[in-house]
Amino acid sequence: MKTFIRRLEILHYLQQRHAARLEPVSTDTIIQHLIDGEYVGDSEREPKSLLRLIQRDLKFLLGDYDEEDDSYLNNFGLEVTRGRGKTQLWSLDPYQQVSYDFEKMPAYMALALTVTRKHLKQVLPSSTQQELAQVFFNAENRLQQAQNKLSAKQYSRLGNAVEFYQRGQSLRSPDFDMTVLDRIYQAILKGKRIRFSYQGGQGKRDYDVHPFGVTIMLPKLYLVAVKDDAMKAGNQEDYRSFLVHRIRDLEVLPLANSVPEDFQLKDYLDSGNMDVAIDRDHSFYE
Structure with missing residues (x-):
């Protein structure tokens, strides 16, 4: 369990840096973060042993190496690049491995994404909005290409015809930071x-x-x-x-x-x- 939590925290830490648009970090920086957060016990803090331990964690998260594609078969979006000397720099993009076949997306799903987008953007964290931007963009394109029972024009019209409304007081939201x-x-x-x-x-x-x-x-x-x-x-x-x-x-x-x-x-x-x-x-x- 302790190993699982430590590896999960590595992913969480790198995801936070990704959301904040920060640069990749070295293995030593990851180790210091885990020490500061008390994710490693006192008995594990001998420098060489701890380095080997975290290197094993990172290797596990990367997954097996595919020589044909010259890449790692990981499911987490973990990336490693070479820094100065023998330093390895780590970053994480959880969506780099995720691909959507928008051509096969059901029109109703594309419609749901399109209708909800304008209402979600006022309450979602800005980092989440940035991550979803491409998803919403492709969903709208899918609506334009829809050729099922309704035409693309009709789907697009419906997407623009659904709004939240309340009788009486205007729904214009006060400006907030x-x-x-x-x-x-x-x-x-x-x-x-x-x-x-x-x-x-x-x-x-x-x-x-x-x-x-x-x-x-x-x-x-x-x-x-x-x-x-x-x-x-x-x-x-x-x-x-x-x-x-x-x-x-x-x-x-x-x-x-x-x-x-x-x-x-x-x-x-x-x-x-x-x-x-x-x-x-x-x-x-x-």
């Missing part, structure tokens, strides 16, 4: 607390919170969280909701996020908990 949403997602994924400034109804205030989730209530997005002070006082259900477009200067802290394992955002919403005071000290709502 996508970097803020990305960092909220990052904190939730990594189990970290966040700190930010919030422009509420009574001015600007700073918050240190445990992020529980993101609620999409079009046209607005909310962060559901518990203040650190309340968490320390044992009030794990003292939920606060923050409008994402009013959050500024958000920072992911190197501190653990204490979200109960049994917390389910859907259950929280089904219980009608979105009418929660953001700042009970001043008794105002958002």
